[in-house]
Every structure is written in C-alpha cells, then in structure tokens.
Amino acid sequence: MLETVIQAVVNGLLIGGIYALVSIGVTLIFGVVKIVNFAQGEFVMIGMYITFFLFTYLGIDPLLSLLVSMPVLFVLGALIQHFLIRRVLGPNDMPQIFLTFALSLLLLNLSLLLFSANYRTVHTFYSDEALHIGGIYIPVAKLIAFVVAMGLSGALWVFLRTTDLGKAMRAASQNRDVAMLMGINPNYVFAVAFGAALALAGAAGSLLMPFYSAYPFVGQVFVLMAFVAVVLGTLGNVIGALVASLMMGIAESLGIQFVGADSGLIVVFAMLLLTLAFKPNGLGGGRVR
Amino acid sequence: VRDVNKWSLLVLAVLIAVLLVLPQVVTSSFAVEIFIRILLFSFIGVAWNLMGGYAKQLSLGHAAYFGLGAYTSTIMQIDFNISPWIGMIAGGVVAMLASLPIGWLCFRLRGPYFTIATIATAQALMLVFLKFRDFAWGAEGTTIPNLGSSPLMMQFETKASYYYVVLGLLAVGLLITYAIEKSWMGYYLVAIGEDEDAAEAIGVNAPRIKRDIYMISAFLTALAGTFYTQYIYFIDPATAFSFSISIEAALVSIVGGIGTLWGPVIGTVLLETTSALLQSWLGSSTGGIQLTVYALILMAVILWRPTGLMGMLNDLLQRRAQHEKPAQARTVL
Numbered sequence: 001m002l003e004t005v006i007q008a009v010v011n012g013l014l015i016g017g018i019y020a021l022v023s024i025g026v027t028l029i030f031g032v033v034k035i036v037n038f039a040q041g042e043f044v045m046i047g048m049y050i051t052f053f054l055f056t057y058l059g060i061d062p063l064l065s066l067l068v069s070m071p072v073l074f075v076l077g078a079l080i081q082h083f084l085i086r087r088v089l090g091p092n093d094m095p096q097i098f099l100t101f102a103l104s105l106l107l108l109n110l111s112l113l114l115f116s117a118n119y120r121t122v123h124t125f126y127s128d129e130a131l132h133i134g135g136i137y138i139p140v141a142k143l144i145a146f147v148v149a150m151g152l153s154g155a156l157w158v159f160l161r162t163t164d165l166g167k168a169m170r171a172a173s174q175n176r177d178v179a180m181l182m183g184i185n186p187n188y189v190f191a192v193a194f195g196a197a198l199a200l201a202g203a204a205g206s207l208l209m210p211f212y213s214a215y216p217f218v219g220q221v222f223v224l225m226a227f228v229a230v231v232l233g234t235l236g237n238v239i240g241a242l243v244a245s246l247m248m249g250i251a252e253s254l255g256i257q258f259v260g261a262d263s264g265l266i267v268v269f270a271m272l273l274l275t276l277a278f279k280p281n282g283l284g285g286g287r288v289r
Numbered sequence: 290v291r292d293v294n295k296w297s298l299l300v301l302a303v304l305i306a307v308l309l310v311l312p313q314v315v316t317s318s319f320a321v322e323i324f325i326r327i328l329l330f331s332f333i334g335v336a337w338n339l340m341g342g343y344a345k346q347l348s349l350g351h352a353a354y355f356g357l358g359a360y361t362s363t364i365m366q367i368d369f370n371i372s373p374w375i376g377m378i379a380g381g382v383v384a385m386l387a388s389l390p391i392g393w394l395c396f397r398l399r400g401p402y403f404t405i406a407t408i409a410t411a412q413a414l415m416l417v418f419l420k421f422r423d424f425a426w427g428a429e430g431t432t433i434p435n436l437g438s439s440p441l442m443m444q445f446e447t448k449a450s451y452y453y454v455v456l457g458l459l460a461v462g463l464l465i466t467y468a469i470e471k472s473w474m475g476y477y478l479v480a481i482g483e484d485e486d487a488a489e490a491i492g493v494n495a496p497r498i499k500r501d502i503y504m505i506s507a508f509l510t511a512l513a514g515t516f517y518t519q520y521i522y523f524i525d526p527a528t529a530f531s532f533s534i535s536i537e538a539a540l541v542s543i544v545g546g547i548g549t550l551w552g553p554v555i556g557t558v559l560l561e562t563t564s565a566l567l568q569s570w571l572g573s574s575t576g577g578i579q580l581t582v583y584a585l586i587l588m589a590v591i592l593w594r595p596t597g598l599m600g601m602l603n604d605l606l607q608r609r610a611q612h613e614k615p616a617q618a619r620t621v622l
Contacts, residue, residue, distance in 0.1 A: 036401035036402065036405070038401075087592055088592070091484075092595075093345065093401065094543070094595070095595050097400070098539070098543055098587060099591050101349075101587075102587040103584075105536070105580055105587070106584035106585065108577075109577035109584065110577070110581055111577075112577030113577040113578060113581060216577075224412075227402075231402060265412070266413075269409055269410075272406070273410070276394045276395070280397040
C-alpha cells in the first residue's frame, strides 16, 4: 500500500515537472505582459512536432533537439509579441483574450490540416529504460525530463533575480509606468518575456517526446493543467506556479491510482473549483486580478 | 432623427417579410438547413452577447447551459413523456438555477481567468454526464424517438417548420436584448463592461447585475439546446456540451460586433456562409479548415476592427450621412 502511494507520488512529481515548465511560462507572461496566453499549450505541441521531425528525418535525439526547439520558439514568441500582442495591450480584456484564443485555434487547426490527427511517437534507446530503487520504478526518460525541467526553472529564477534584464522584467511586472520612467523599454522586455515563456513551452515539448505522443490536441491537456496551477499558485508568481504544478501532478497521479484511470481531468477540475471556492487568490494570497 | 427611424423600421419590416417567406421560396433542403444553422447560432450568439457583449463577461462555457437545456427536455420526454415544449422551459429554468453556483464560483475571478473558469465548469459538467450513465445514457447518448409529424412534441415533417421555430426563438432573443438595451439594466451592463470598479463606485450593484444577466443568458442558451436536440433527434455529452458551441457563441458576437443588438446575427451570417461555401468547395473531409478560417477572421477583426462588422457598418453610414448633409453636419459641430 505504502509502496503504491510512493510510486504514485513519484509518477506525479515527474510529470509535474513538465506541467511546471508550461505553467511558469503562463505565469511569466501574465506577470510581465499582463495577458493570459490561451495558446501556450499549442506551443508545447509545436515543440513536440519539431522534436518529432528532427528525430524522424535527421535522427537527432530529443534532448539535443532542445537546442533547436527552445531558440525557435523564443524567436517565434518575440515575433508574436511584437507583431500581434503589442497591438492589443491596454485596459480592454476582450481583444487580448480572443487574440491569443484565436492563435490557439489557428495553430491547432493548422497542425490538424498539415500533420493530420495521427499520434506520432519517438522511440529512443532510453525510452524503455527504468531505474528500480527499493520497490519504486522510475522511467529514465521521465527522470531526465524532470531534472532538465527543474534545471530550466531554476535558471529562469536565477535570471529574474540576478541579471539586469531579469530585474527589468520584474520591475515592468510590478509597475509598468514607473519602469518606463526608469528607462526600461517595455516592448523589449515584453518580447523577451514572451519569448522566454514560449521557449519553456518548447522545452516541455522536447522533453515530453521520448515518452508521450504528439498530436494536434496535445497542448490542451497541458494548458488546462497550467491554468489551474497558475491560479492555485497565485497569478504571476513563478515559484507559486512551480510548487502548484508539482502538487497538481501528484494529485492527478493519486487520482489515477486510486479513483480510476480516466479520473485525471476530474481531479484537475475539482482542484480548480475548490481553489475558486475557498482560495480564489491562490494558496499564497495576493491579488485576484 | 425621425427620418432614420422611419427607414430602419422599413428595413426591419422588409427583413421580417423576407425571413417569413424564405423557406417557401427556397425549397432546397440543403439551403434550409444552412438557414436553420444561421438562425440557431445567431440565437445562441444573442444569448451570449447579453452577458459577454454588454457586460464584457467573456464566457467560453455557454455549452454548459446548451447541454443542460438539451438534457432536461430529453430526459423529461423519454422518461416521463412530457412535451419538449414544456421541457424547453424547464431546461431554461434548470440552466438559470445552475448559473447561480457556477456564477458564484466564476465571478470570483475577472478578465481572462473568468473565461478559464467558465471553460472548466462546462467541461466538468460534460464529464459528469459522461460518467453517470444511470440517468443520462453515458457517453453513447441516445436517439430521440421519432413520432413522425407531431407538432405538440416538437417534431415536424418539414425542415421549414423547424426554421420557423428557431426564427421565433431568435425573435424572442432579439426582443429581450432590445428591451434590456433600452432599460436601466442595459446602462448598468455597459457600465460594468467599461469599468467594473468605477461602476460599483457610482452605486451599481455589479455582483447582482452580473448574476441576473447570467441567469437570462443561461435561460436563453438552454432553449437553443432543446431545439437542437429535437432537430437532430440525438443527444450525447460530446455534442450537447461541445466546446465548439461555447466558441461559436462568442465568435459570432465578436465578429459581428460585441455588445450590439444585431452583431451576433451579422457575425453568424458571415461565418456560417463562409463555412458552408468552404464545405461545398472542399468537401467535409478536410478537418480543421473551417476553424482555421474562423481563427483568421477572428484575428483580423480583433487587430483591425475590434468593433466588428456592426462597427464597420456604422462608420460607413455615418460617413455617408455626413457626405449627404455637409452643411447640417457643420452647424452641429
């Protein structure tokens, strides 16, 4: 019994690392640019397809393809911010919500048109490997994904804390007008933040590929999880999103283990509804808006 | 001003006359099916627009009420043999009641996170209907028993009859919107949509107004659910609670002109006509093309014309009015 619980917790923690990459991206964009990116999941999907095609046609290992998917998505993110998002920033919610929503709809259906609804998988030499520690079973691919995800999250945190650009980002997120008066160029900072968030989504895609299938709707699974984690972890808070994502992963895995294989989504919705009912400001408190 | 009123009344009268004779003149059932789709989604858009357009509470979870309406009338019809006409009203009431706890949860958040909460609640309701097969047939759904021509059970032999039913629904929706637009509630809604905090500061009871308009919007959306189920003789959670219904409700309103009486109708005419044309050109086999085009139209509207087609039309009319009466316009200025 105890072993089953520990195994479920380990499984949840490992996938929670991937959720964290997606939610940190969502919360970073929300914190700095002040919009919610409904298309974040579709960028995970793009990262997965990049990884899939690099592996299938060039034989590049998914871990190495991080070096492609992350920069490509960073540039894509900066371009999207500069040419699309920048035009709808302001006090009005409607264009912001529906621009990123339209982007999500567009990317999803374009990939359906281009790649069809087929499931694509990548089989690496470590896809089937696993470590056995005590009675606990740890798949190598998931462990690698978790470790790299935590490394990238940590790197982002260090970047936000120590570099000038990171500090400028945090300043712009706290008070855009004062930051501008201090000589911070908001358009530049926003483009970097959006690019960094998309690079994290791309990394999540590459890391997922050795043990998860790519298909046009795959992003929806992760983005829903990320939205709940971002609310739970207090909007705009990177550490909160990280901790909440790991919790979500564990909760989902316990749900699958003890309630039923298809109960993952129910656990997610239950957590969202409970959060809204009792802690609408997230576990850490703070503002709703 | 009186001149303009006379003209718009005339246009309205012609429009009503055309809509009434349309299914008598056009007999192709393919065309009538498209008309029914246009009227149905116009009606859903009108229901969405009351809350999403005027009060800017941007829900992407209206499928919840569509599904509740559909299931309420179907369960009443199959298990208790009650006419869907009564079931339709009952479904509306169920949706209204359901909107209270759902609204209580979702209105805790504002802006985009309100939108996400509405998506999640609609998806959660779909899961409930998928899971509990005892009272609602689970994932397989069920067909509605076909009684032939039975107007009292909302079953008709001709497509034209369904056309008139949904035309009636749309008329009700538009009349309610018109009445609300002209009343104090309409002004309160717009005030909340502009700036909720400022509206509250001048004494608008925002939580109450939002609750009330959500109930009205949910009620109307549920009527559409009953109609649709009766029209296609089939119900299952995936169709009744389909996310695409939530999307289309918002899309037609935004493309047509958010927070305007006729916006959802014009938006639906454009989107549904585009979709019908695409289907006849490319065949229905190419999955994804319809929503790809919808997404491009939506992006274009948001980036270049956030006021939608109605905004474009108004600009055009104003420019023409100024062009015709330059002297008068100058004295006014």
